[in-house]
Amino acid sequence: MRRKLLVGNWKMHKTVAESRAFAEELGRHTDKLSPEMDFGVCPPFTSLQILRVLLPTRVELGAQNVHFEPKGAFTGEISVEMLAELGVHYVIAGHSERRHVFNESDAWVRQKVHAIASAGLVPILCVGEDLRQRELNHTLRVVERQTLAGLAELNEEQVAQAVIAYEPVWAIGSGMTATAEDAENVITAIRGVVKAEKGDYAAANVRILYGGSVKPDNIAAFMTQTNIDGALVGGASLDAKSYVQLAQSMLGGLSE
Numbered sequence: 001m002r003r004k005l006l007v008g009n010w011k012m013h014k015t016v017a018e019s020r021a022f023a024e025e026l027g028r029h030t031d032k033l034s035p036e037m038d039f040g041v042c043p044p045f046t047s048l049q050i051l052r053v054l055l056p057t058r059v060e061l062g063a064q065n066v067h068f069e070p071k072g073a074f075t076g077e078i079s080v081e082m083l084a085e086l087g088v089h090y091v092i093a094g095h096s097e098r099r100h101v102f103n104e105s106d107a108w109v110r111q112k113v114h115a116i117a118s119a120g121l122v123p124i125l126c127v128g129e130d131l132r133q134r135e136l137n138h139t140l141r142v143v144e145r146q147t148l149a150g151l152a153e154l155n156e157e158q159v160a161q162a163v164i165a166y167e168p169v170w171a172i173g174s175g176m177t178a179t180a181e182d183a184e185n186v187i188t189a190i191r192g193v194v195k196a197e198k199g200d201y202a203a204a205n206v207r208i209l210y211g212g213s214v215k216p217d218n219i220a221a222f223m224t225q226t227n228i229d230g231a232l233v234g235g236a237s238l239d240a241k242s243y244v245q246l247a248q249s250m251l252g253g254l255s256e
């Protein structure tokens, strides 16, 4: 049985003071975070330390990026060990903004996912087609390629522990979402390639999230789908009240 998962991706938002305010506000509502679900927040690196101290223990710490080398002359980069020392549990790899704005290739993403999983942390591998690829009907081809490339170096057990986030690029920050049925179809196809490549156990256990303009008022529809295990949320995760609403609406979707 896969536990449902809500992860906030703050991108380049929030100073330390703002992160503290979020954690304090969230701390006043922990009774609304169901013990049946898992939670994560991925702040900028600079806020990891304060959130490690102040986030409710139910909410795991996540990072938005990492470099795959253990150490060395890589100005501006952060290693997996540095994140682990700060109590980080989830690490996003291959977010579309990293792929498109910073030119990260499948090969880089593959090495990041491998480094994260090898250290016992949980990779959140992001995959998704852009608008042009969607219009050309290449969605499944693109996400299947990104999924297989990202997971290539993981064994079956590591895949079972991992998280994949299907985020159509055109839906991120745009206010447009895939329909729940469309997202379910793509996510079912992703689970299918995981099964073909990594086996039944990996496919049955890997958690696959939807992301892209998820809000408290649309998240429940995604959660009614069999293969969607949660959401990776940007904008709507920045406000603690909205984060709590997402958590509660998610549960509403589950009980329908």
Ligand code: PGA
Residues within 6 Å of the ligand: 009, 167, 171, 172, 173, 174, 211, 212, 213, 214, 232, 233, 234, 235, 236
């Ligand atoms: P959004 O971002 O919820 O603001 O669309 C999602 C993401 O980029 O992970």
